[in-house]
Every structure is written in C-alpha cells, then in structure tokens.
Amino acid sequence: MKILIKNAWILTMNDQMEQFEHGYLVVEDTKILEVGAMDSLPQDVKYDKCMDAKRAILLPGMVNTHTHIGMIPFRSLGDDYPDRLRRFLFPLENECMNEQLAYTSGKYAIAEMQLAGVTAFFDMYYFEQQLAEAAEEMHSRALLAETVIDSVTVDVAEPMGGLQYAERFLPKWQGHSMVQASVAPHAPYSNTIEVLQQVDKLSLKYKVPWMMHVSEMDFEMAKYRDQHNQTPIEFLEKIGVLSSRLVAAHCIHLSDHDIELLKKYDVKVAHCIGANTKSAKGVARVRDLLAAGVTVGLGTDGPSSGNTLDLFSQMRLFANFHKTYLQDRSAFPAEEIVKLATIEGAKVLGMQEHIGSIEVGKQADFILVETDSVNMFPIFDAYSALVYSANASNVSDVFIAGKQVVTNKELVNFNVTQLRAELAEAMEQCGFKSKALEAMEGK
Amino acid sequence: MKILIKNAWILTMNDQMEQFEHGYLVVEDTKILEVGAMDSLPQDVKYDKCMDAKRAILLPGMVNTHTHIGMIPFRSLGDDYPDRLRRFLFPLENECMNEQLAYTSGKYAIAEMQLAGVTAFFDMYYFEQQLAEAAEEMHSRALLAETVIDSVTVDVAEPMGGLQYAERFLPKWQGHSMVQASVAPHAPYSNTIEVLQQVDKLSLKYKVPWMMHVSEMDFEMAKYRDQHNQTPIEFLEKIGVLSSRLVAAHCIHLSDHDIELLKKYDVKVAHCIGANTKSAKGVARVRDLLAAGVTVGLGTDGPSSGNTLDLFSQMRLFANFHKTYLQDRSAFPAEEIVKLATIEGAKVLGMQEHIGSIEVGKQADFILVETDSVNMFPIFDAYSALVYSANASNVSDVFIAGKQVVTNKELVNFNVTQLRAELAEAMEQCGFKSKALEAMEGK
Numbered sequence: 001m002k003i004l005i006k007n008a009w010i011l012t013m014n015d016q017m018e019q020f021e022h023g024y025l026v027v028e029d030t031k032i033l034e035v036g037a038m039d040s041l042p043q044d045v046k047y048d049k050c051m052d053a054k055r056a057i058l059l060p061g062m063v064n065t066h067t068h069i070g071m072i073p074f075r076s077l078g079d080d081y082p083d084r085l086r087r088f089l090f091p092l093e094n095e096c097m098n099e100q101l102a103y104t105s106g107k108y109a110i111a112e113m114q115l116a117g118v119t120a121f122f123d124m125y126y127f128e129q130q131l132a133e134a135a136e137e138m139h140s141r142a143l144l145a146e147t148v149i150d151s152v153t154v155d156v157a158e159p160m161g162g163l164q165y166a167e168r169f170l171p172k173w174q175g176h177s178m179v180q181a182s183v184a185p186h187a188p189y190s191n192t193i194e195v196l197q198q199v200d201k202l203s204l205k206y207k208v209p210w211m212m213h214v215s216e217m218d219f220e221m222a223k224y225r226d227q228h229n230q231t232p233i234e235f236l237e238k239i240g241v242l243s244s245r246l247v248a249a250h251c252i253h254l255s256d257h258d259i260e261l262l263k264k265y266d267v268k269v270a271h272c273i274g275a276n277t278k279s280a281k282g283v284a285r286v287r288d289l290l291a292a293g294v295t296v297g298l299g300t301d302g303p304s305s306g307n308t309l310d311l312f313s314q315m316r317l318f319a320n321f322h323k324t325y326l327q328d329r330s331a332f333p334a335e336e337i338v339k340l341a342t343i344e345g346a347k348v349l350g351m352q353e354h355i356g357s358i359e360v361g362k363q364a365d366f367i368l369v370e371t372d373s374v375n376m377f378p379i380f381d382a383y384s385a386l387v388y389s390a391n392a393s394n395v396s397d398v399f400i401a402g403k404q405v406v407t408n409k410e411l412v413n414f415n416v417t418q419l420r421a422e423l424a425e426a427m428e429q430c431g432f433k434s435k436a437l438e439a440m441e442g443k
Numbered sequence: 444m445k446i447l448i449k450n451a452w453i454l455t456m457n458d459q460m461e462q463f464e465h466g467y468l469v470v471e472d473t474k475i476l477e478v479g480a481m482d483s484l485p486q487d488v489k490y491d492k493c494m495d496a497k498r499a500i501l502l503p504g505m506v507n508t509h510t511h512i513g514m515i516p517f518r519s520l521g522d523d524y525p526d527r528l529r530r531f532l533f534p535l536e537n538e539c540m541n542e543q544l545a546y547t548s549g550k551y552a553i554a555e556m557q558l559a560g561v562t563a564f565f566d567m568y569y570f571e572q573q574l575a576e577a578a579e580e581m582h583s584r585a586l587l588a589e590t591v592i593d594s595v596t597v598d599v600a601e602p603m604g605g606l607q608y609a610e611r612f613l614p615k616w617q618g619h620s621m622v623q624a625s626v627a628p629h630a631p632y633s634n635t636i637e638v639l640q641q642v643d644k645l646s647l648k649y650k651v652p653w654m655m656h657v658s659e660m661d662f663e664m665a666k667y668r669d670q671h672n673q674t675p676i677e678f679l680e681k682i683g684v685l686s687s688r689l690v691a692a693h694c695i696h697l698s699d700h701d702i703e704l705l706k707k708y709d710v711k712v713a714h715c716i717g718a719n720t721k722s723a724k725g726v727a728r729v730r731d732l733l734a735a736g737v738t739v740g741l742g743t744d745g746p747s748s749g750n751t752l753d754l755f756s757q758m759r760l761f762a763n764f765h766k767t768y769l770q771d772r773s774a775f776p777a778e779e780i781v782k783l784a785t786i787e788g789a790k791v792l793g794m795q796e797h798i799g800s801i802e803v804g805k806q807a808d809f810i811l812v813e814t815d816s817v818n819m820f821p822i823f824d825a826y827s828a829l830v831y832s833a834n835a836s837n838v839s840d841v842f843i844a845g846k847q848v849v850t851n852k853e854l855v856n857f858n859v860t861q862l863r864a865e866l867a868e869a870m871e872q873c874g875f876k877s878k879a880l881e882a883m884e885g886k
Contacts (some may be wrong), residue, residue, distance in 0.1 A: 075820070076827040080776035113818040258682070277763040278831070279774040307831035308818060313759065320720040320760060321767075329723040333523035373753050374555040375751060375835065378870070380879055384519040388721070388750035392818065393836030416817050417866055427821070 001048050003027040003402070008053035008368065009382050010035060012358040013060050013343045017335060019382070025058060027364040030402040035358050040050050053368055056396060057382050059338065060356050061119025061141075061365040062311040063345025066211070066249045066270035066299025069109035069134075070102035070125040072423060073432050078439070088439050089304060096430040098377075099153040102127035104423040106134035109309055111411055111419050114140065116310030116392035117367035119400045122247060122270065122299075122349055124184035124211050126155040126162075129169055135179050138414065139405055141365065142323035143349055144173075145184035145211050148191060148199060160195050163202075170206045178401065184211040188232045189220050193239045200241040209245045209268070215258065216250035216281065233258040241266055247348055249299065251289075252282045259285070263292045268348040271340075271415030273317045274308065275301030283325050286318075287332070297345035310392035311341045319387055364402040369394050444490050446470040451496035451811065452825050453478060455801040456503050458785045460778060462825070468501060470807040473845040476873050478801050482804070496873070497813055499839060500825050502781065503800050504562025504584075504808035505754040506788025508713035509654070509692045509742025512552035512577075513545035513568040515866060517747030522721075529880050532747060539873040541599040545570035547866040549577035552752055554854055554862050557583065559753030559835035560810040562843045565690060565713065565742075565792055567627035567654050569598040569605075572612055578622050581857065582848055585809065586792055587616075588627035588654050591642060593634060603638050606645075608802055613649045621844065627654040631675045632663050636682045643684040647658050652688045652711070652793050658701065659693035659724065676701040685710055690791055693740065694732075695725045702728070706735045711791040714783075716760045717751070718744030726768050729761075730775070740788035753835035754784045777826035807845040 003026065010023035012035060024041045026034040073096075078088035102125065104323040113121060120141035123131060128146040135142035146169055147153065148162035156165055168181035172183040183199050185191040193200075196212075215221065215232050224232045234257065236242050244266035251262070251269045262269065271284055289296050298314045300306045306314075315337045324331050346356025355365045369386065371379060373394055379385045398406035405412055426432050446469065453466035455478060466826060467484045471478040475589035490740040516539075521531035547570065556564060566574060571589040578585035590596065590610055591605035599608055609626035626642050628634040634642075646653040658664065658675050667675045677700065679685050687709035694705070694712045705712065714727055732739050741757045743749045749757075758780045765775050789799025798808045812829065816837055822828045841849035848855055870876050 057471075073821060075823075076832065077821075077823045079824065079827045079831060080773050082771075082773045084772075088638070108817070108820075116819055124785070133676065238505065274763065277767040280766040280770050280774070281511075282767065307827075310818075313834075317760070317763060320717065320764075323723040324720040324725065324764075327723050330523050330525045331723070372860075373836070374551070374558055374863075375753075377551075377863050377866070378516060378520075378876075379519045380518075380883060384522045384750075388522060389519065391756075391834040391836055393816070393834055417815075420817075420820050423820070433821075438822060 001029055002033065003049045003051065004047040005051045005053050005058065006038060006041065008056055008058035009359060011057065011059040011338065011382055013339060014357045014359050023058070025358065025366070027399065027402050030363055032358060032360055032362050032364050034360060035262060044355045054372070056368040056370045057386065058358070058366055058368050059386070060342040060358055061298060061367050061398065061400065062117050062341045063349060063356065064113060064118045064121040064300055064309065064311060065247065065297035065348045066272055067109070067121050067123045067309065068125045068302030069106045069123050069131060070097070070127060071110050071302040071304050072105040073101065073427050074383060077304065077436055078272065088280050088436070092439065093154060094434060094437055095435060096432040097126065098132050098430055099127050101426045101430055101432065103130040103134055104426040106131040107138060108419045109303065110134060110138040110140045111414055111416060113309050114138065114398050114405050114411065115395060115409070116312065117369065117395040117398055118309065118311060119365040119367065119398060120346070120351065120355060122209070122211055126153055128181065129172070132173055132179050132181055139178070139400055139403055141178050141351070141355065141400060143180045143182050145182035146294055147184050147186055148195060149186040150190050150192070158184055160191065163195055166202060166422060170202060174206060176218050180208050182208045182210055187213040187220065188215070188236060189223055196239060196241050196369050200243065203245045209247050211247040211249060213250055214248035215253045217361070221253050224259040231255055231258050237261050237265070250276060250284065252276055252284045255286050259288055259292045259294065262289065262294045267294070269294055269296045269346060271296050272299045272301040272306065273321055274314050275306035277317065277321060278306065283321050286322060287326060293345060296340060297346045297348035298340050308392070312386070312390050315341055315387045334381065334387040337387050338383050365400050367395055368397040370396040444472055445476070446492045446494065447490040448494045448496050448501065449481060449484065451499055451501035452865040453801060454500065454502040454781065454825055456782060457800045457802050462502065466501070468801065468809070468841065469811060470845050473806055474861055475801060475803055475805050475807050477803060497815070499811040499813045500829065501801070501809055501811050502829070503785040503798065504810050504841065504843060505560050505784045506740060506792060506799065507556060507561045507564040507743055507752065507754060508690065508740035508788050508791045509715055509744055510564050510752065511568045511745030512549045512554070512566050512574060513570060514542070514745040514747050515548040515551050515871050516544065518750055520747065520879055531879070535875060535878055535882065538878060540569065541873055542570050542573050544869045544873055544875065546573040546577055547869040549574040550581060551862045552746065553577060553581040553583045554857055554859060556752050557581065557664045557841050557848050557854065558838060558852070559755065560812070560838040560841060561752065561754060561793065562808040563650070563789070563792060563798060563840060564811065569596055571624065572615070575616055575622050575624055582621070582843055582846055584621050584794070584843060586623045586625050586652060588625035590627050590629055591634060591638060592629040604635065606638055606641060609645060613645060613651065617649060623651050625651045625653055630656040630659070630663065630680060632666055634875045639679070639682060639684050643686065646688045652690050654690045654692060654713070657691035658696045658767045662687055664696050674698055674701050676704050680704050680708070687711070693719060693727065695719055695727045697728050702731055702735045702737065705732065710737070712737055713742040713791060714737045714739050715742045715744040715749065716764055717757050718749035720760065720764060721749065729765060730769060738787060738790045739783060740791035741783050751835070755829070755833050758784055758830045777824065777830040779803060780830050781826050781829050791822050808843050811840040813839040
C-alpha cells in the first residue's frame with residue numbers, strides 16, 4: 001500500500017530542520033518511503049492513493065508528554081476555585097470514577113487529541129488497562145502509566161496498590177507496536193522510598209519510561225527543604241531513581257543543581273505551561289534546561305487542569321510566557337517551539353528512532369494543517385503560522401503508523417457524537433453529573 | 444422581520460450576569476425584542492425565521508478595542524526578530540502600503556473577526572477612509588481612527604498630516620449607524636503638544652472617542668522620566684488631553700498615580716495581553732485598574748503584533764498571565780474575563796447603551812459558539828468553556844444589528860477565498876510579497 005501526498009509545505013523537523021515548501025511525501029504501509037520537493041517527484045510511479053494537500057503544512061504528529069485522559073468529565077468544573085481539588089476533584093473522583101467512565105473518557109480524549117494533531121501521548125491515571133485498550137482501539141501511539149499513591153484509589157484497594165497493578169499491567173502490553181504500559185508514582189511525597197525504587201526497577205525490567213509529578217507544588221518544595229535540606233530532585237538522586245527512563249512532569253521549581261542533575265542522569269521533562277500558569281504555579285526554567293542539554297517536551301496535563309488537549313494552545317502560551325519571563329521577544333523563535341511539540345516530545349517518550357520527524361524509514365505519523373482558513377494567511381514562515389496563528393481546528397488530516405485516522409477534520413473510524421453520547425451515558429450512570437452540579441451549588 | 448433563536452445557553456452579560464441555560468432570543472429588525480427561558484417562550488407567536496441553536500452558547504458579540512486591520516499582509520513576517528520594526532515593518536510599509544492594499548486587508552481582517560465572533564472594533568492605521576468603507580461594506584460596527592504622527596506617512600505628505608486628514612474624515616461619517624470616523628495620534632512621544640490638544644478638540648467636536656498608544660514602550664517611559672520627571676500619563680494630564688473620550692492602548696507601565704489619573708478622567712484602557720507578551724513588553728496592571736474603577740477592554744493589536752484577531756486567544760492568555768502574575772488561581776474567574784471581551788469592551792468604545800449585553804431594546808449584536816466540537820464537552824460552566832476550552836473556530840453564527848453575517852461558520856455575503864485572492868492580488872501588485880521575501884533572505 002503506497003500513498004502519495006503532494007503539494008504540501010513539509011516541515012521535516014529533522015536535524016537540519018529541512019523544509020520543502022512545495023513538497024511531497026510517500027507512505028508505504030506504516031512507514032515513510034520518500035520525502036522531497038515536488039520538482040523531484042518521480043513521474044512514472046503508481047500509487048494506491050494520491051492526496052493533494054493543497055498547500056497544507058505537513059509536519060510530524062505532535063507528542064503530548066503529560067496527560068490524564070480519564071478526566072474529561074471534570075472539564076470546566078470549578079476552574080477558578082482555590083479549593084478546587086478538595087471540593088470538586090477528589091470527592092467526585094472517589095465517588096464516581098469507574099472502569100467504564102475512565103474508558104469512555106479515554107476514547108473521547110484520544111479522539112480530541114487526534115483531531116488536534118496529537119499522535120502520541122504519555123498518560124498517567126487510574127484504570128490504565130482500560131485506557132490502553134482505548135488507545136489500541138483508536139489506533140493511537142501511547143504510553144499508559146498506572147498511578148501509584150499512598151492511599152486507596154478508585155482502582156486499587158490498598159495504598160500503593162498501583163505498583164501491583166503495574167506488575168500485572170506491564171507484561172500484558174510487551175511487544176505491542178503502538179501501546180506501551182507503564183507506571184507513574186503520583187509524586188515523591190506521596191510514595192515511599194521503597195516504592196519509588198521498585199518502580200524504577202520495574203521500568204528497567206520492561207525497558208519502558210516511567211512518569212512522576214516532580215517539583216510542582218510549593219508544599220512539596222517546602223517539605224523536602226525542611227525535612228531533608230534538599231530539593232525533591234536531590235532527594236530522588238540520593239535514593240537512586242534518577243535515570244533516562246524517568247519523565248518528570250512539571251519541574252516548575254528548579255535550582256541550578258537540579259538542572260545539573262537532570263542533565264547528568266538524562267531525566268526527561270514534560271513541561272505543562274498551560275496548566276502551570278492557569279493554576280498560578282509559575283513558569284519552569286525551560287531555557288536553562290535546554291541550555292544544559294536536558295530534553296524537554298510539551299504536555300497539556302489533564303482536561304481539568306489545562307482544559308485543552310491540543311499542543312497549539314500550549315505552543316502559543318509557551319511563546320508568550322517564555323518571551324515575557326526572559327524579557328526577550330527573540331527568545332524561542334517559533335521553529336524551536338514546534339521542535340518541542342514534535343521531535344523533542346518523541347525523545348521524552350523514548351520514541352525518537354521511530355517518530356517525531358519526517359524522515360525516510362520512520363513511522364508515518366504526521367499531520368496536515370490546512371491553510372484555507374481565514375486565520376492562516378499570509379504565511380511567510382510556516383513555524384510562525386503554527387505557533388502564533390493556528391488553532392487545533394486547523395488540523396485537517398492525521399496519519400498514525402501510515403493509517404489515516406482523521407480526514408478533512410473528521411475521525412475516519414469513529415464519530416464524535418457517538419463517543420460523546422457514550423461518555424455522557426457513563427457520566428449519568430455513575431451519578432457524576434448530578435454530584436458535580438450539587439458541588440457547584442454548594443458555592 | 445422577527446427572528447426566533449431557541450435552545451441556546453444565553454449569557455446575557457447584563458448587570459446581574461443573568462444566564463438562561465435553556466434560553467430563547469427574539470430579534471426584531473436591528474434590535475433585541477425578547478430574551479428569556481425556553482419554558483416562558485410564547486407558543487402562539489409567528490416568526491419570519493426560526494433557528495434552533497442546538498445548545499450553542501449565545502453571548503454578545505465581542506469587542507476588539509485595539510486593531511490595525513490594514514496590516515494583514517505583515518502576518519508571520521519576522522515574528523521573532525529583535526529588529527523586526529526596522530527590518531520588516533517600516534521599510535515594507537513605506538514602500539508598499541497603498542489604498543488598495545489597506546482596503547483589501549481591511550475587508551479580510553473584518554471577515555476574520557466576524558468569523559471569530561468580533562462584531563465591533565476600534566482601529567488605528569492609515570487609509571482609514573478606505574477602511575471605513577470596508578467596514579460599512581462588511582456590515583461591521585467599527586470606530587476607524589486615522590493615525591497622526593510626526594513623519595510623512597503612506598497616506599499624507601506632511602508630518603502630522605493625519606490631523607488634516609481626520610478633519611476631513613470625521614464629518615463624512617457623522618450620523619452613520621454603524622461606522623464612526625476617529626483620530627489616533629500614534630503616541631505621546633511622536634506628536635507635539637499642540638497636535639494632541641487639537642485631536643482632543645476634534646474628538647469633542649464630533650463626540651467620538653480617540654485612541655493613542657500610551658505607556659507601552661520602555662524608551663517612552665525613560666523619555667518622560669528624564670525630560671519631564673513625569674510619566675506619559677502625567678504629561679498628558681498636564682497638557683489637558685485626558686478625558687473619557689480617550690482610549691489609551693496598552694498602558695503596560697503604570698504607576699499608582701497613573702491609575703488614579705485614568706480613573707479621575709475616566710480614560711478607557713485597551714489591554715492587549717497577547718501582543719504585549721509576545722513582544723516581551725510586560726503585563727499591564729489590570730487588576731489594579733479594575734479595582735480603581737477604570738474601564739478596561741481587550742484588544743488583539745495588529746496581525747503583525749498579535750497574529751490573531753479573535754478574542755478567544757486573548758481571553759485564554761489573559762487568564763493564564765494574570766493568574767500567574769498575581770500568584771492566585773482564583774483571580775479573574777472566567778466570567779470576569781468574558782465581561783472584558785463584551786460589555787466592558789462596549790464601554791471602551793462608548794457604545795454600552797447599544798451593544799455589549801443581551802438586553803431588550805439593545806442592538807442585536809450577538810454570536811453563537813457551538814458546543815458540538817470535541818473540545819466543548821462537558822460544560823458545567825459556560826464562561827469556563829469560552830475562556831479555557833473554546834477557540835475562534837467554534838463560533839458558528841454571528842449577528843450584527845439584527846443581520847446575520849456568519850452562518851454555520853461561513854460568511855453570509857462574502858467568500859473568504861475571494862477576499863484572500865483580492866488581498867493576494869493587491870500584495871502582488873505593490874511588490875509586497877517579493878520585498879518581504881527579500882527582507883527574510885537578508886537574515
């Protein structure tokens with residue numbers, strides 16, 4: 001099966017940041033077979049399918065490095081409340097979250113990401129077995145990590161039970177071409193040293209990255225300072241769990257020494273600018289991280305923290321926040337930001353050999369961003385157009401492993417109305433909606 | 444002519460912030476005749492047209508308080524260059540900008556704003572006569588202000604010639620129901636005291652607001668401090684030009700005394716969070732302005748400064764920036780931000796008696812934001828959905844003065860492809876495109 005896509009403005013995101021302003025791409029089965037300029041397109045070749053991109057921007061599928069896809073039901077609930085976690089999130093999660101709700105939310109979230117050009121993501125939540133099934137069903141590339149925390153949760157009956165869950169979960173998905181199972185201690189402060197060390201060993205055994213919220217909360221920083229005279233990252237080094245397999249989400253509060261440690265152990269960082277600034281937590285030192293050689297990708301966080309699951313909203317917020325914090329309008333030119341959303345995100349997930357750039361032999365995970373909409377003219381710089389003008393609704397076509405999952409802004413094999421109805425039904429059945437409305441009325 | 448819109452989630456934005464979660468609206472000719480809950484909809488009335496909103500959010504048309512609609516050609520050009528003004532903007536403007544380019548750009552920009560739910564705006568540029576004609580033709584509500592600056596410009600042969608232009612321009616549009624002509628000194632530092640005083644008198648004579656960039660630039664603050672031991676706003680008070688007719692754009696750098704003066708004279712502020720932070724200039728003290736009782740609206744600035752002309756992008760940036768700067772996640776709840784984009788914007792333009800809220804007797808300027816798209820579920824709070832989840836592409840229908848200008852995400856009387864072709868043709872004819880590419884190659 002050979003597919004030709006012609007007349008695209010191709011951003012390869014390869015090491016040379018090569019562009020083909022009038023380019024073509026050939027996909028064979030799951031892989032990229034050719035990429036080049038239109039005037040070098042062979043004339044005598046037959047293709048099974050030919051698609052005119054009509055000057056759309058073609059780039060690698062975006063990588064969302066930090067999500068909680070089971071949490072769609074919480075979106076728009078209690079956004080601006082200082083006590084949002086205790087008043088809305090924890091009680092509703094404890095009372096209502098179940099297998100079916102997580103699964104239908106996961107499918108919905110994956111649909112939303114695919115429609116927005118996200119082709120791979122790293123998730124952390126509960127019921128990750130169901131979420132892995134959702135990812136497989138939706139043909140998304142994904143890392144799904146079961147949460148480990150020092151309390152009883154919605155899917156395990158013992159504190160830290162997520163670890164045993166993960167011990168069963170990880171082997172199940174071994175060798176799968178698209179979906180990997182993983183494990184995610186919630187945070188350093190909500191787990192024991194032993195559990196963190198066991199998680200690290202598990203990740204080593206199954207050769208899969210693991211994820212944890214790190215250096216995100218003010219109380220977290222105070223706790224490690226007061227109790228250990230350390231930062232959380234210094235503490236994690238001491239207990240021996242820093243490695244290239246750790247994806248540290250947030251990292252808002254970093255010392256110079258923390259940045260050295262992240263580089264030394266090749267820890268990856270999932271930077272969630274939208275969620276971090278909506279919650280007024282602060283702006284991570286991304287320029288310093290990159291200058292030190294640390295790998296950084298972009299993440300949306302969950303739909304109840306960041307509300308959107310697309311990386312266009314993150315790229316725009318990233319540009320404006322980092323330029324303003326650095327007091328430098330030329331800091332982070334648009335092409336560097338598109339790198340973070342694509343090839344650098346692929347590195348965070350440990351998938352850079354297979355995805356993240358448009359190169360011959362790589363997996364055919366790529367997206368088209370149409371340039372017909374009114375906000376997309378003129379385009380003197382395609383990176384600028386993506387970062388400063390585009391929004392998620394400009395994504396027109398999405399391919400994952402050579403298979404088209406979005407065509408002309410619609411899902412190929414699923415229907416949003418149907419997915420929404422299934423999620424709404426799950427929200428009804430567990431009483432989520434009525435309990436949410438009650439919590440709102442208790443203002 | 445009576446139009447019924449039913450099954451909408453209506454945000455009236457009236458003083459009581461009344462909502463009708465299941466609401467209806469009746470339009471008669473240019474005005475709002477009725478608004479209420481679906482269960483109070485009279486059953487025996489006949490309408491000329493009936494529209495099912497299908498649970499879309501219905502709110503007042505948004506007001507963009509600071510634009511440069513003639514500048515679409517500059518979008519995505521030199522965004523991240525420190526010397527962008529001198530290298531790209533000024534030379535290209537001087538060499539290429541002409542009547543036809545401004546006019547076609549203006550029409551395109553108005554189309555873009557209407558498709559994004561902006562129904563009124565306050566513009567500052569050159570060739571404002573042509574831009575006023577564009578606004579009239581597109582049936583937009585607009586204030587168009589001719590720039591006055593101490594240099595020869597693309598449309599006047601003498602420094603400060605914009606003042607004479609304005610003296611001819613303002614009377615031409617007197618009494619027009621939708622389009623008002625105005626005048627905009629570029630900035631305090633680029634005009635003489637006499638010119639600023641004449642502008643103020645002109646605005647008084649024709650009872651129309653005027654606009655100026657104020658307290659935007661670091662060098663501006665330094666100049667007034669060093670030469671006058673004053674802030675720009677203190678200087679403007681001294682020369683007697685502060686009044687409720689002045690719309691001060693940006694106001695990034697404000698002292699406590701400045702804020703007192705803005706309140707004392709009822710000066711309005713056009714806050715451009717997107718452009719201000721993309722250019723790393725800083726974040727204006729909006730909470731302090733509002734606490735002092737100053738009227739503040741949102742503006743996008745020009746497409747070469749902010750890239751987007753819609754207020755969804757501004758609302759999202761506003762929320763995240765102000766919460767983070769105030770270190771308070773509960774600062775500026777979403778409903779306050781939607782106020783700034785609607786009724787407060789109307790006050791900035793001096794149009795609050797006619798637009799900015801859904802109230803019986805007001806002009807029927809309103810928009811529908813569809814809730815069918817994947818990013819718009821669930822909605823526990825319609826304001827949250829607008830600020831944190833929605834994007835400009837969710838706007839489905841737009842009415843201005845009772846006339847529908849956007850239906851099902853398309854312009855009713857115009858065609859974007861055609862408007863783009865006309866603008867592209869004007870860009871070709873004046874050599875804009877080739878000169879822009881030359882400037883880029885000179886990196």
